[in-house]
Amino acid sequence: MIYLLGILIGSRYYADIKILLRALFLSTPIAFFIINRFYNRRGIHTDILLPVMLGISLLLAGWLNVNTSGFLKMRSEHSKIAGIESLEANCKITGEIAEKKRSIQTEVTLIEYNEKMLLYIDKKIGLGSVRIGDTIKCRIMPKKISNQPGSSFDYARYMERKGIFCTSYVKSNDVTIKKLKKPTLRERIMLVREWYIKSLTKDNDSQESGILVSLTIGDKSHINSDTRDSFSKAGTMHLMAVSGLHVSFIYAFVSALFSFLGRGKKGRIMKLIVSSLFIWCYTALVGFSPSITRASVMATLYEISSITERDGSGLNSLSLSALIITLISPQSLFDLGFQLSFSAILSIIFVYPGLNNMMYSEKWPLKYIWNIITVH
Template sequence: MKLNKQPLLILVISFILGIFFQDYFSWADNFIYPIIGICILILVSTFFRYYFLHITKPYLLGLMFFGIGVVLHFFNSFSAQDISFSKNEAIVFKISKKLNSNDKKRKYEAFAQIGKENINTILYIPKSENELDFKHYYKAEAYISKPKTPQYDFQFDYAKYLKRKNIGYQCYINGKIITAERNDLSRSEKLSQTRLQVLRNIDKTDMSSKSKEFLKGIILADRTEIDVQTVQDFNRSGLVHFLAISGTHIVVIFGLFYFLLIKILPLKLRKYAIISSLVLIWLFTAFIGFGSSVVRSSIMLSVYFIYVLLQRKPDLLHSLALSAFIILIFDTQQIFDVGFQLSFLAVLGIFWLNQPIVSRFPIQDNWFKKLIFNTISISVAAQLATLPLVLYYFHQFSFISIIANFFIVPFSEIIIVFSFVMTALIGFNLDLNILNKLYDFIIEVLLKVIHWFADFDILFFENISMNLLEVFVLFLIIYLMRFAILKLNIRNFSRLIMIVFVFLIIRTGFNIYENSRSEILLHDFSKNKVLSVKKKNQVCFWVNENSDKQKIIRFIINPYCSAKRLHRYKLKVFPKTTQKVVYKGKIYEIN
């Protein structure tokens, strides 16, 4: 691939670099307005035909797109209002999105009014209360707080995550909720309410609870009530992309629409089948709430088929770059979304590695071989391309995922189509008992198979440390793998091995550095404190006996071990009463 044949991709990369630059340096408006002026000058200069401007045009355009990225991210950055509230306030609110529930509370994104102030907030409702909907206003007493930044850099920054979504507060409902009917629903809210009604219709069917939650997740992008064990099984088996709405789902549903339309429309109107299918896909996208992953997939699909309709050869990289640019123009914060990064990297991986991997397989002289070999190659290519970021963000990987994808993915189209038909029937109140039982049986078998794959602990690795430098070198390795697979000669093989050695040297250096350090940290967790004492490559955690140890392991111990490159830890429990620990002349209290 020659980059000079991909000008749009290069310009979009420049645009993205501008977003990262502004996010890191946070330039104020006294820098932003001169950048706007420079961008306008560069744009005007493209209309002049001077030799110097002609030869420097690619660099000037790259600089202009970099500046556009800086400017758009400046105007798209959210700064939470510094509003003082008492601990308990009466709030009036409406929900804008339903979020994942926890053991005790349901969570929603909401728009709330507190006195004369309007805020975007995360709302926590006790599960003893009825579920909220979009067709009511609500009023209740709530405890209001601003999300705190984490104590240490290895912890997940929830405050920053909410800030990227323009949310600056959390509200915990602790009083009776009063409702009032709304008569000002927008079109999007009416669609959200209709979707909510379909979700409630699914809950009324006689399928098992796991099948209901699977159906709601795979088609309606609602995983808010799915049980922890099922989510863990999908994560550990590397099949979480199957549960979440992704490009595969959109392509399959588009294919279903197209198949039905070509059976209805005459041959000369075949192109209108594509247009109608795209319109239906966007209606579906709107219906399930314009989720970021669904919008990404729908834009990419639309761009691809616009090339087809214009009778131009579809270019995957052009489609990918244009899709990313369209999304980021409207919301530059999307580039920091893990799903955004992984989905685009997966497509890049398929573009870069799929054909080289397929070329190493035996000749595919029938449809079965094509199905099997392409399933393997696409899965391996996507997983290799996303592996560096998966390790960086999640610090875990399972080798069983390659085998699990090989067995599950070929059946994914059938399951997606069946799930879509089931959702449509239930949405129109056509609850067919025999179909419910058949679907319930298939999904129960599927979940058991996925659980079986997830139970291969020997192939599952967690607390894998990874920093940005290591991620960059891993991407270099993946880049060079294409050439080594296509043509395994001394030159390509030696380059690949050299970069692998560089990666091992860098990784070993970071391991030695972290394992030579000792430190004592006091971690706040809910109402408890956790004391960690690290001495070189060993660490011990002291916790109170009434604390939730599983959550402490998940939110404190595992992130710490990943950041400090530790493979083992000790966990010691103190009695419920206040304890004092003396270490090297210092006293630490565990409450």
């Protein structure tokens, strides 16, 4: 919690990296010295000084992490291309390729400027002519992303937090494509995702295939606005977002499939390896969204606790997953999916037991119905 507080402070106030490092290198050794010297002796050192020094170290670590991540520079005023009217650029496709009504939309990185932008390409170029990892040479006219008139959603800030400040449109005859030769690991994962989507939608233009894509990996770009409105009015739009429930299904399926391995230690280790492989491959496929990553970490920790024969603490697992996610990507703390996912699990840990005990019944139908009501 203190580490997350450090991220919150660092997201508002920039501090010199050298000062933060010096303070961290001072407070952390003091904390370890107290642990080593006074661990078995209760006193002012362990009761007051140790928690204070550990708290300061965690606060500084969070502050340092978010300051070095470049989060404070994720503002359109820091854009290198926003003030340029027109420029020739080599744009590497780094995001999903989505077909729109009159264009093809994708996220690209301008190699010369090391900056991301949202690029719309004339649909005449053909959806199959570009793939993730390809480099497009074209002339772009960057325009700052702005909010829709009358909309309460701050779309511009949402894109800023993804490091995208500008958008541009290019005609098909102004584009030169250089095909990808050696994809990176990230590009390979995204190409597998692209292949999966195409395998479902290639010979089927119906909305059923788009819904299936959305239900399995959370990509809603293949369903039209009418279908979205129907799900929204029915109150089932949340089904279109990937969540920890997807990981639970995969974990339950794999556990049942490999139950023949038995409850012995070797069998549990094998099940840990297999289930982790399936879970983390799926997590990579959906793009390591915070809710999925949180569930994957907790599922993995649960399997590890079963091998070590220790009772797993839901709160400890949740805290560790939050720490891992924010260590890698401190800006994830401000992601709505992160906040909703962790808030939901915290409410299950702290609120659900009290609500569940409000109406205790030995009759399984009533007990089952009440459990469903309290969880939701």
